[in-house]
Structure formats: structure tokens, C-alpha cells
Amino acid sequence: MRLLILINSLDCLGENDAALSSAFRGLGWEVILGEINTIAADDYRYFTRGVLVTESYSPGSVAAGARQSYLLDECQLIWVLGSPQPRVYRDVWRMLWLASQQTRFVNSIEGLVFLNSKHAMGYLVPRENRACSYVSNDFSSLWERYQQDPSQSWVAKPPNSGCGQNVFLLPQNGPNVRAILQCLTGNTVAQSEMDYGGLGGFKADYAILQKFIPEVAQGEKRIVVTCGKVVAWHGRQGHPSDHRSNITQGGRAIQVDLNTNEVALAELIGQKLMAHGINFGAMDMAYPYIIEFDLGFPGGLWDAKLVSGVDRSHQVAELIIARFKQH
Incomplete structure (x- = not known):
């Protein structure tokens, strides 16, 4: 049985890439590590550049061995453990979804695209187990909501980032809250002024304003x-x-x-x-x-x-x- 693990880079393996490739090999599977951003098609048969795993790795290792092409439909199971780069994001996800119509994936493409986001909290988590949140790309609406409850501390963050990027704790009556919310939603007022009435195009970004949870x-x-x-x-x-x-x-x-x-x-x-x-x-x-x-x-x-x-x-x-x- 062959497992293809699609990862971010063959030159610097992540913790899951190293551990799970070893685990499956230990259970008798053939394991290929493939780079997610190299997905391509030959007469609509999808393939990736990858390496056959022949040894155990640690996080940060380089995947040793000859780099060659592997067809996705010649694998019995595919595991996406990487994320496409923004420039190729739509193409990669679409090709992977098409490949998933004939080859099984550990995690579905639909689930990865639509549920791997802070937007999904309201769908996946019972109301009593999630903090009340407000989502908008309009600074004024988030600022107004913050002002309605001056005794409440909040957290503001982007809906599609990770590893703690741009996560801000907004205290009661915080002096920088206005600037933070403007920044997270794209600084549209300032950008419009500098672009002479918005000639630079659409600038708004989504942000989440979430009630701070003391249990944290x-x-x-x-x-x-x-x-x-x-x-x-x-x-x-x-x-x-x-x-x-x-x-x-x-x-x-x-x-x-x-x-x-x-x-x-x-x-x-x-x-x-x-x-x-x-x-x-x-x-x-x-x-x-x-x-x-x-x-x-x-x-x-x-x-x-x-x-x-x-x-x-x-x-x-x-x-x-x-x-x-x-x-």
C-alpha cells in the first residue's frame, strides 16, 4: 500500500511529516513525501514532485533521495499536510479536489478548504463552548461593537492566520484599540486617501472581534x-x-x-x-x-x-x- 503525504517542503520536514512517515513505514506501507506546490497534470492525471521515504527523519530534516514525479492515482491514500502558496492556492486545491474523486484522502479537500478557518467555530462548536464573536471587514462596525461594552476585554485577530499572527488583546478602553481594528481591516480610510479615492482597488480585510475568555x-x-x-x-x-x-x-x-x-x-x-x-x-x-x-x-x-x-x-x-x- 502506498501513502502520499503532501507537505510544504522536502528541504525542511515538519513534525508530522517526519513522525507519520515513520509510523506508516513501520506498519508496512510505502510512503512518498511530495511537495504540495508542485502539483501538475499530464493529460489530467495529477502528479507531484516527491521522494520515496527509506529512512526515519526528525523535524527540520531534508528528505534524502532522488526527486521524481509520482502520480496521485497510483497511491492508495493521500494525506494533505501542507498548504498551497497564495499564488497557486486556487489551482492546487482544485486539482486536489479532482484527484480526490478517484483516490482517497485522509482529510477531505472540502473540509480543509472550508473548515480550516476561525469562521467554522460557530458551526463546529456548541454555543456554550465558544466565545461570542463578531466578524466583519468594516472597521466602523467592529469599533462600534467594542464601544458598546466598555467593561469587556476582547481579542482581535484575522480569521485565516495561525501561529499567533496578529492576535491582539484589547483591554477595556484601550488607547490603541481603534488603530488595531483599523489595521486588521485593511486601513481602508487611509488607503483610500492615499490612493486618491480608492483607485488602488479593494483593500478591506476581515477581522474577528472575540470576547476575551478568562479561562485562557x-x-x-x-x-x-x-x-x-x-x-x-x-x-x-x-x-x-x-x-x-x-x-x-x-x-x-x-x-x-x-x-x-x-x-x-x-x-x-x-x-x-x-x-x-x-x-x-x-x-x-x-x-x-x-x-x-x-x-x-x-x-x-x-x-x-x-x-x-x-x-x-x-x-x-x-x-x-x-x-x-x-x-
Whole structure:
């Protein structure tokens, strides 16, 4: 059986690329690592540039071996663990969706395109487990909403970024709130003035204004779910000078336990994700709230291994194989 894992770069492997390729090889699968941004077609048969995996890797490694073309329809299973670059985004996703009509994907293209966003919180998460949010690309509407409740602290962020990018804590009556919301929504007023009435084109960006959740101060937990089952987790302790707990922003992975309520909530959402073809993903939780989703190439397995000493990647591989044997 052949698994193709589509990743961002063969020259610097991510944590999932390294761990999961080894796990599937250990279970007797042939594994190809392919670069997602090289997807192409030969008479509408889709292929990618890739490498046959013959050894175990660590995160950051270069995939050794000859780079050659591999046809997607000659693989029994395809796993997208990368993200197309903006310039080729639409072409890559469309070709992958067409390829998915005849080859099975671990995570559906529809799910990755439409659910891997903060917009999906209102659909995937029960109301009582998510913070109240407002989404707009109009600065004035978000500014008005902020002013309606001066005693409330807020978080403002883009709906389609990750790793803590441009996530701002907006305190009560904060002096920079107006400027932050203008920035996140594209600075349209200033841009229009500088472009002489908007000749530079449409500039507005979407932003989310979300009520701050005090539970976050107690720490978030990153939970990895596979086929609707919790398989790995770790805590995240934020940098003392930052409200964000992202590892990329100075946060630190710590060992924690999950209680039955946390497991039940994570698996409830995991089952809903499976209904849309998403069999592997991660979420950030500050119970009873879900803070974030990561469905593209979610971190968590590697850090959970570092803090607990237990490698869960083989359990992930076994669950995925069992899932697709049934279908």
C-alpha cells in the first residue's frame, strides 16, 4: 500500500511529516513525501514532485533521495499536510479536489478548504463552548461593537492566520484599540486617501472581534484528534510578557492531564469533523471553551512526545488505516 503525504517542503520536514512517515513505514506501507506546490497534470492525471521515504527523519530534516514525479492515482491514500502558496492556492486545491474523486484522502479537500478557518467555530462548536464573536471587514462596525461594552476585554485577530499572527488583546478602553481594528481591516480610510479615492482597488480585510475568555489565563491545552478519538495532548504555558501561548510565540509545552469532560468535548467535535471527511486535526481548549482549530498540518504530536515521552504517531497511523479499511 502506498501513502502520499503532501507537505510544504522536502528541504525542511515538519513534525508530522517526519513522525507519520515513520509510523506508516513501520506498519508496512510505502510512503512518498511530495511537495504540495508542485502539483501538475499530464493529460489530467495529477502528479507531484516527491521522494520515496527509506529512512526515519526528525523535524527540520531534508528528505534524502532522488526527486521524481509520482502520480496521485497510483497511491492508495493521500494525506494533505501542507498548504498551497497564495499564488497557486486556487489551482492546487482544485486539482486536489479532482484527484480526490478517484483516490482517497485522509482529510477531505472540502473540509480543509472550508473548515480550516476561525469562521467554522460557530458551526463546529456548541454555543456554550465558544466565545461570542463578531466578524466583519468594516472597521466602523467592529469599533462600534467594542464601544458598546466598555467593561469587556476582547481579542482581535484575522480569521485565516495561525501561529499567533496578529492576535491582539484589547483591554477595556484601550488607547490603541481603534488603530488595531483599523489595521486588521485593511486601513481602508487611509488607503483610500492615499490612493486618491480608492483607485488602488479593494483593500478591506476581515477581522474577528472575540470576547476575551478568562479561562485562557489558566493555560490552554492542545489536543490532537484522530478518527474522532483523542490521541495526544499537552499544555501550553504562555510567555510571561505575552498573552499568547503559541509555541511559535514563546509559549512552552508542558505535561498535563485531560479530564473526562475535556475528552468528551474534543471527541464530540472530532465526530463532527469526521462527518465532513476530516480524520486528523487538533484544537486548543481552555475548558469549557474551544479557542482554535488546526486542520491543515496541526502541531501537537511532537510536543506531546517531548513532554510525556510517549510517541502517539503509531496510534494515529493505526486508526487511519483501520478507518480506510472500513470504507
